Amino acid sequence: MSNAAERIVEPGDQGAAPASSVEEGAPEGELLIDVRGLLKTFRVGFLRRRAVEAVKGVSFGVRRGEIFGFLGPNGAGKTTTIKMLTGLIAPTGGEAYLFGARVPSPEARRKIGFLPENPYVYPYLTPREFVELCGRLSGMRGAALRRRAMEVLDQVKIAYAADRQVRRLSKGMLQRTGLAAALVADPEMLILDEPMSGLDPVGRKEVRDLIFAERDQGRTIFFSTHILSDVEAMCDRVAILREGQVVVSGAIRQLLRGDVLRTEVTLAGASEGLLADLVAKGFATTRRGDVVVVDVEGEARVREALRASLAAGAQVVEVAPRRETLEDLFMRRAL
Numbered sequence: 001m002s003n004a005a006e007r008i009v010e011p012g013d014q015g016a017a018p019a020s021s022v023e024e025g026a027p028e029g030e031l032l033i034d035v036r037g038l039l040k041t042f043r044v045g046f047l048r049r050r051a052v053e054a055v056k057g058v059s060f061g062v063r064r065g066e067i068f069g070f071l072g073p074n075g076a077g078k079t080t081t082i083k084m085l086t087g088l089i090a091p092t093g094g095e096a097y098l099f100g101a102r103v104p105s106p107e108a109r110r111k112i113g114f115l116p117e118n119p120y121v122y123p124y125l126t127p128r129e130f131v132e133l134c135g136r137l138s139g140m141r142g143a144a145l146r147r148r149a150m151e152v153l154d155q156v157k158i159a160y161a162a163d164r165q166v167r168r169l170s171k172g173m174l175q176r177t178g179l180a181a182a183l184v185a186d187p188e189m190l191i192l193d194e195p196m197s198g199l200d201p202v203g204r205k206e207v208r209d210l211i212f213a214e215r216d217q218g219r220t221i222f223f224s225t226h227i228l229s230d231v232e233a234m235c236d237r238v239a240i241l242r243e244g245q246v247v248v249s250g251a252i253r254q255l256l257r258g259d260v261l262r263t264e265v266t267l268a269g270a271s272e273g274l275l276a277d278l279v280a281k282g283f284a285t286t287r288r289g290d291v292v293v294v295d296v297e298g299e300a301r302v303r304e305a306l307r308a309s310l311a312a313g314a315q316v317v318e319v320a321p322r323r324e325t326l327e328d329l330f331m332r333r334a335l
């Protein structure tokens with residue numbers, strides 16, 4: 001599929017920085033992140049220097065008020081791109097702008113709350129001390145800082161451990177402390193590198209809700225992940241990265257095919273004879289407990305599967321149309 005709101009980059013296409021980092025047809029709005037043709041090559045090895053092209057001409061844009069997902073498998077270049085955006089490392093080529101200022105920009109950096117991939121939190125500080133320290137580094141002071149620090153610790157549900165030393169916290173608790181630190185200075189935008197990592201299912205849901213709540217408060221959120229369902233459930237727009245390049249970007253609603261791709265027909269009481277007949281007719285069948293699921297492509301084939309099943313005395317438990325998911329798109333485009 002190709003439409004105006006989707007940009008597809010062919011492998012090897014590392015041309016000059018594009019004139020616009022946002023795909024045609026994307027909603028209007030102030031561009032808070034504007035990445036154009038960003039490149040990063042690392043030199044590795046001591047005696048024989050080898051080049052690792054981590055980011056090979058990445059472009060995308062994030063508008064004010066969006067939740068933007070930066071998606072890609074391990075090693076795709078997400079963290080390297082985020083490090084360049086936040087000024088932690090210098091690009092080898094290309095340009096990136098935050099709030100209209102070319103990075104690295106200390107003024108733009110002050111408007112951002114950043115959660116690194118593995119937040120380093122001083123082990124002998126407590127979450128309260130660490131978050132207050134981050135607030136002080138952002139110019140906050142006194143009672144207002146103390147109040148705000150407790151407020152964000154409470155928001156990320158770590159207030160109960162506010163005075164425990166960080167070295168005694170679990171990975172998920174550390175992640176929450178890092179999130180509180182990103183929020184403390186009331187930033188206009190959050191840049192979160194793998195915010196759900198290390199969290200259990202309840203923790204993931206809480207962080208998802210927190211991201212929605214922050215967006216409702218007017219914050220823009222850019223986060224990286226390799227978890228497709230998080231992106232599908234949360235993001236307005238995405239960029240999918242593979243081997244250092246954006247392979248697909250656009251609005252989730254426009255990227256996913258709205259039409260029915262497949263239908264799953266669930267049968268109870270399907271005899272071995274019926275299963276053999278369905279397989280002979282070219283249907284894929286899977287036994288799940290005491291039911292059988294028949295995977296059907298195309299409406300005419302649904303009727304054929306249903307006719308054969310009913311004629312053989314099976315009971316139809318469910319007929320479920322399946323639309324394209326982000327996982328399907330990812331498989332189609334990113335692998």
Ligand SMILES: Nc1ncnc2c1ncn2[C@@H]1O[C@H](COP(=O)(O)OP(=O)(O)OP(=O)(O)O)[C@@H](O)[C@H]1O
Binds near residue numbers: 053054074076
């Ligand atoms: N400092 C470095 N020196 C050499 N190579 C590096 C360095 N940092 C990253 N890389 C390489 O760059 C590539 C991209 O890594 P990066 O960490 O940006 O990927 P990622 O998409 O964030 O992956 P993950 O989801 O596993 O965190 C990888 O091949 C990685 O080994």
